[in-house]
Amino acid sequence: xxxxxxxxxxxxxxxxxxxxxxxxxxxxxxxxxxxxxxxxxxxxxxxxxxxxxxxxxxxxxxxxxxxxxxxxxxxxxxxxxxxxxxxxxxxxxxxxxxxxxxxxxxxxxxxxxxxxxxxxxxxxxxxxxxxxxxxxxxxxxxxxxxxxxxxxxxxxxxxxxxxxxxxxxxxxxxxxxxxxxxxxxxxxxxxxxxxxxxxxxxxxxxxxxxxxxxxxxxxxxxxxxxxxxxxxxx
Numbered sequence: 001x002x003x004x005x006x007x008x009x010x011x012x013x014x015x016x017x018x019x020x021x022x023x024x025x026x027x028x029x030x031x032x033x034x035x036x037x038x039x040x041x042x043x044x045x046x047x048x049x050x051x052x053x054x055x056x057x058x059x060x061x062x063x064x065x066x067x068x069x070x071x072x073x074x075x076x077x078x079x080x081x082x083x084x085x086x087x088x089x090x091x092x093x094x095x096x097x098x099x100x101x102x103x104x105x106x107x108x109x110x111x112x113x114x115x116x117x118x119x120x121x122x123x124x125x126x127x128x129x130x131x132x133x134x135x136x137x138x139x140x141x142x143x144x145x146x147x148x149x150x151x152x153x154x155x156x157x158x159x160x161x162x163x164x165x166x167x168x169x170x171x172x173x174x175x176x177x178x179x180x181x182x183x184x185x186x187x188x189x190x191x192x193x194x195x196x197x198x199x200x201x202x203x204x205x206x207x208x209x210x211x212x213x214x215x216x217x218x219x220x221x222x223x224x225x226x227x228x229x230x231x232x233x234x
Contacts, residue, residue, distance in 0.1 A: 009076030017201035068113025099143035155221035171227025194229035
């Protein structure tokens with residue numbers, strides 16, 4: 001059965017891979033984007049997820065064209081990397097607002113249709129950095145760690161209504177963001193990964209597809225690492 005799937009930040013990188021994977025199995029997929037053009041084959045919704053009014057308008061558009069959201073993938077994220085002593089209030093607040101607060105915002109709005117249907121899937125894209133920490137990424141790590149507590153709280157709150165809430169935690173992934181890293185830094189990061197390579201965006205998408213599937217109907221409150229082993233033991 002084709003479901004209404006909503007992926008935030010679905011026009012590039014991991015989000016785009018998730019959108020394409022879900023669409024390939026027949027789901028009706030909508031993605032948010034802020035600039036450029038949305039990917040072909042999905043419903044592109046221009047939306048700044050830090051703006052509550054734009055989020056509500058995005059849901060109204062998706063509901064009108066695809067029906068109530070049945071699978072929510074909170075993927076959109078930003079970085080503002082710098083050491084703590086140089087980190088501005090805006091550097092910290094912007095990352096928390098986009099990565100964590102906006103996830104609360106879209107999850108809250110998605111529950112309207114999910115509660116009525118007594119079913120739904122919520123999947124939050126965190127990061128291995130949430131477990132390990134990283135110098136210069138205290139704001140990013142805090143936002144991604146917050147997603148885990150948020151998702152697990154929703155798992156307890158909404159489980160009796162047939163709604164699951166899970167987390168995927170990618171490690172270093174071959175995206176535009178990773179491509180900007182200096183060569184020496186990339187080598188340093190790869191040396192810490194047992195599998196010795198970056199993830200493909202499609203690897204993350206496969207984990208999301210599983211957690212959104214019927215096969216994962218008895219999984220909730222879980223954190224699924226897709227990190228080449230870098231975060232094991234945490």
